[in-house]
Amino acid sequence: MEDLVEKYREMKRRGEKITALTAYDYPTARLLDESAVDIILVGDSVGMVVLGYEDTTDVTLEEMLHHTRAAARGVKKALLVGDMPIRTFDTPDQAVATAKKFVDAGAVAVK
Numbered sequence: 855m856e857d858l859v860e861k862y863r864e865m866k867r868r869g870e871k872i873t874a875l876t877a878y879d880y881p882t883a884r885l886l887d888e889s890a891v892d893i894i895l896v897g898d899s900v901g902m903v904v905l906g907y908e909d910t911t912d913v914t915l916e917e918m919l920h921h922t923r924a925a926a927r928g929v930k931k932a933l934l935v936g937d938m939p940i941r942t943f944d945t946p947d948q949a950v951a952t953a954k955k956f957v958d959a960g961a962v963a964v965k
Contacts, residue, residue, distance in 0.1 A: 884928030898937040913939045919959045926960020936961035
């Protein structure tokens with residue numbers, strides 16, 4: 855991860871564009887990764903886009919981890935970011951525990 859962070863710092867310093875797109879599954883993540891997208895986000899918008907929820911507040915941690923694991927299998931080079939759903943970071947301890955679950959699922963960072 856440190857290599858990726860340093861890579862993006864250097865890109866920013868040089869004024870280069872950093873690309874970021876969303877993927878909720880293996881095939882999309884793989885295509886984005888092979889297309890040299892810098893950052894791939896597994897967003898909680900999966901709830902509305904894929905799962906048919908009214909908004910993102912119904913997305914569960916388990917659903918986000920499932921989609922993060924799927925996307926992670928398709929990512930070799932990009933920075934994979936997992937989106938922590940509402941009510942999973944209410945306290946610092948809970949936020950750290952949730953972040954660890956995302957890292958275990960294959961994310962390199964969380965938001």
